[in-house]
Amino acid sequence: MKEVLNVQNLHKTFKLSKKQQQLKKLPKPIITAVDNVSFKSYEGEVFGLLGPNGAGKTTIMRILATLINPDSGDAIVDGCSVKTDAQTVRQKVGFLTNELKLDDFFTPNYLFDFFAELHGIPKDKSAARKQELFATFGVDNFAEVKVGQLSQGMRQKASLAVSIVHDPKIIIFDEPTNGLDVITAKVVTDFLVRLKNEGKSIILSTHIFGLLENLCDRIGIIIEGKMVACDTLASLARSEHHEHARDSAHSFKTESGSLEKIFFEIYEATTKEVV
């Protein structure tokens, strides 16, 4: 499989206000969100990112979408650096997150055309793409209804269609089924499988273990900004983890079982906290 994403020693810190520093009880007004994270992703692969809230998943995804810059390290997207060639990277990446929304005031139809224009897609191609994607997600039924009047499921479908208007090579999905009813969630997961089969590389972040188990070829577990484990589910279940643990003397071995069980074992061993 061809490598389409190579994340190399990605490191990102954020400055904190005095208030934030006091709340987090940190000695310095700085927090490390991503700590030397490296991983690769390939064509036709779904790579899952798993970790608790605040672990650094969103920051990694924002860096990959070129919304923010890493302090050090780099991510090479289909041969282009997020640091030096962000504009080209944006042509190759699709980003769907609850953080980025569609304007309530416009219809899915208008917004699809708007984003197609920003991506420089010729009108005839964008029309064909719109027809295909709207049919896939059933957006046709509410294409002329303002986003503000749509249900959450409808909005998510419209957002999905708009986020991949430019047929990107890498698609980053942050909690794509969050808040959706089971029917809509099924539409989304089916589409992820379809994208995978089309050879797209998908970076998927979700708290739903079942979704990761069913869809992901490999899973990276991120805790406190560090990638503490990264492998296939089967390998994660069999592996001995010690390299990334906070205390390297405290090595441990996961037992075979579900991803949920594996995650909590790793989490407990890494943070040494009772979960």
Add this chain to the structure above:
Amino acid sequence: MRNNVLTVMKKECARIIGDKKLFFTTVLLPGLMLFIMYFFMGTFMAAMFTVDDDYMYQIHTVNLPDSIAEIMQPEELRLEILPTQPHEIEEVKARIENRETDVLLIFPENFDELVANFHRDADIPAPNIQVWSNMTRTESGEAGGIVMQLLNAYHFELTHIFRINAPEYAPDGRYDLATDADLFAMIIGMMIPMLFIIFIYNGCMSIAPESIAGEKERGTLGSILVTPARRRDIALGKILGIAVFALMGAAVSIFAVLLSMPALLAGMEMEASVWEMYSLLDFALLFFVAISTTLVAVSLLSVLSAYAKSVKEAMSYAAPTMILVVLAGTSGLIFGGVPEGAGVFFIPIVNSSLSITAIFSADAINVPNVLITIATNFALTVTLTLILAKIFSSERIIFDK
């Protein structure tokens, strides 16, 4: 690149056109307010300060001497003489105070005789005429003025020491060389810049925070930032999109001012034509000053809005700048007119206010200074657009929630 600027601009326009309330408050309301204000100001002034052509001024007189009665006789003066007894004085005064009648004239008994026998060297005060009127009643104020003029003329006629503004030197009776147009230009040159700039700025204030901080707050700005469109293009597209409507608002405001001017002129009892007073160059300069001022206002408010986390916060940032804008709008009054030097025309908003004052005033316009204003404003707009683009790249500002 140009396509992306246009695409973002079109979206901004679609957003404003689609929102009828926003369109009304941004584009139509400022002009409508200006028109209503000036129109009613003119109508109000006309009603307040003019007297009907056939009105007879009621002049109550006590001991009216023949000499004065004679000079008050001409029909065109429209003075109705009402002989009054000394015991009625207090009653008439009360009526004047209550704005029921116009003037009370009290002469000493035997006024003509006293005047004839008066010697300047004698230790006796000159005979006194009391003229009672009430300025809050237009008719009373006017009648008082007419009577005073007649008495002054009579006084000069008696003394024969000197004359002032004798009619033979100014056949039309006017010694004031200012034309109505000059007077009107002076008045509106002071009034219009402030209102004009406030309305432009206010129009921008109702769109810019919504367009920048609103998009940031709703998370829709990020969706645009993940596209390959350059930050600079997005910033420029947004500023131009907002500016189109702010400019439309400014154009409506200019049109409203022009429409309301005849009413204002009539109210001031002035005979002047706006179209004769101002040349095509004046209107062209006004147009470009308005455009450049709008762009400065839009870009400044956009930058402020980009720093805000919400529309509410953006409005709180913008509110203090409004005070500065109001102050800048009164530059003509602060400087006591339009300064000759070019230095002050490099200060944004102040330069716009002074340029508009210069355009509307009767004095010859210093065109280079107006051109400095336009160039300075455009340069500032470019700088602020680049700052906005920089802000769009700043993760700290864009994701600070």
